[in-house]
Amino acid sequence: MPNDQSNDLFDRLASGAAAEWSRYVDHAFVRGMGDGSLPEPAFRHYLAQDYLFLTHFARAYALAVYKGRNLADMRASLNGLKAILDVEMDLHVSLCAGWGIAEDELERTPESKATMAYTRYVLETGLRGDLLDLHVALSPCVIGYAEIGKRLAATPGALDDANPYRVWIAEYAGEAYQSVAASARATLNRLAADSLTPARFPRLLTIFAQASRLEADFWDMGLTLTD
């Protein structure tokens, strides 16, 4: 549970933006994946937009390489970039293929406004700010999916064969992804130890709240099939 007295920056942000955070992680789209009631066209629409989202997300990691202040920062971001380009994208393309969406169709999909808004917000925040601003903008995405995966996996029946969304849930609830999220938390704390001041916290909270809102809007876009 979020805790604003915590030493963990992520906990302080999630607790400071509790309304935006819970609209995102407890969204109807998420609950629909948990109990299998999400309409399949909504999931297909989401998957195709998520392909475009991941492409921009890779650019954001490339920007984080550039923004690193030392080789350790730069190497950590490069590992994130490689994980997306060499692993995540392939996983996503095969997940889409399983849902009947071929790679050339993904390439041809027009970007929805929600995808544009979210990805450009993250990129612009990183361009304008420093590495801490950028990692705060990325954190609802990276850490939120781990939290969603863990919660859903604990829902009775969520991982049953009868649930068409079980593969998605198992992926994010799995140990490999949980450890990606744990290291994203550690990165935030490391950067905060270096450059977080009390005066700066409200500005970081604004970034976190906006990114969480845009994540919730991304679920809305899937659910309502909006372009």
Ligand SMILES: Cc1ncc(C[n+]2csc(CCO)c2C)c(N)n1
């Ligand atoms: C809208 C949206 N938000 C978050 C994620 C999760 N996510 C984005 S990049 C990545 C890999 C991090 O190394 C993960 C898990 C997503 N797929 N789509």
